[in-house]
Amino acid sequence: MAPILQLRAVKAFYGQSEVLHGVDVAVEDGGMTVLLGANGAGKTTTLRAICGMVRSEGEIVFAGRRLERLSTEDIAGLGVAHVPEGRGTFSDLTVEENLRLGGYTRRSGAQASMQRMFGHFPILAARRQQQAGALSGGEQQMLAIARALMMAPRLLVLDEPSFGLAPRIVEEMFAILDRIRHEENVSVLLVEQNASLALSLADHAYLIETGYVVASGSAKSLADDPQIRRSYLGY
């Protein structure tokens, strides 16, 4: 399988300071790749570099297109759906309006997609006229994912979707995600603190430390690595 997303020697900058020092990351078409690492390692920055939200150097290729010079809006239009840290829902708008915005770049099929999302996430159908800000944390995260999928993306980029959620909700959310990523035919790049859960779902994994990729391989091989087990899995 050819990768749908390929990062080669990508550096990223906040102002003058370089926070990614040349990372290589790939996401297989139809696969799920997870980025692991401590806080401040550069995981979120990697995602932001992909979506043109920070200045970057190096090569970012998505479905045969170079992304580095494109704006965030254009990258979204190409089919990269990014659910940012903190979910990024429009809290003053209703659930339905949030979903409509997800389908903003599409010429057709948004209505059918919305019905499918209500099927995947029944709670959103029940809350469709409520303001997004009135939803619980878990519901908001599901709304954020559903909104991203409304773009009919080829790549779904998720930044710590489990953040601040109860473990039961996290498991439920990942169960839904694991099911629908095949139905929606979308590849996934995931940043996640819950390493054991993420490694059980993903097929590839990268370990990032202080702006470098320090380990990579199949999710299984990383889950079996004694040092990673000690540092990130805790057993």
Added chain:
Amino acid sequence: MHQFLQQVFSGLASGAIYASLALALVMIYRATDLVNFAQGEMAMFSTYIAWTLVQAGLPFWAAFVLTLAISFLGGLVIERVVIRPVENAPVLAAVIVTIGLLLIFNSLAGWIYSYTVQDFPSPFPDRPVLGALMTTRDLGVVAVTLVMLLLLFSFFRFTTTGLAMRAAAQNPASARLCGIRVGRMLAIGWGLAATIGATAGMMVAPVLFLDPNMMGGVLLYAFAGALLGGITSPVGAVVGGLIVGVTENLVGTYLIASQLKLTVAFIVIILVLVVRPNGLFGTAVVRRM
């Protein structure tokens, strides 16, 4: 009693104009966190464009519609050329830019049209209606304002572009991730604000007469209305504008000489800032440290 009601209704007519301009201020403020001090002068300049078109022989309503279109484009251009470069500048720099715009439009109008007061035609006849509570002219002003507000609210409520504009104003980063061109939305916002202002200018000009300083007082009342309603609330801007219009009229009739009416605007502004800084409908901006 009849006189009181008369004053209330005539206050509603001027309130409708303040409400329009207040709405334009609120739209820009929500989208860019910027108070556009040039809003009044932009409206005045639009009104001069309408006046020119009428002088050239166009029927009033044709000139009206054409002026709205020109004003929309003008607002768009102002955002692109003047506001965009200071988008990420400190807010004070942006405020200075809008004050600069105010002076430019004022001087430009004076230079082109001179400071002589001009008569501006009203499309509405001036007859008493509703048992002499209102004139047809006031009624016309209120009707035009209501139609404009209705169109505007429908635009934001029902169209995809309107929804995208609300999204861009609320959370620009997320809007970009949805593929919304936030810059374009801001430009449309300026265009719409200029159009609303143009309507207000053309409605008020028959009463105030047209000169480059025509909108100075109106802008102050509009500020008072916007603040009273809560600077972040479009509904608040409309309600606030109407309240200010009625209050101004009643105070001018019963309490103080009408030459001192403008103080009402300042008193409202000061009272709101002291007693209820978020206004009637505004929400407090809370930022976690």
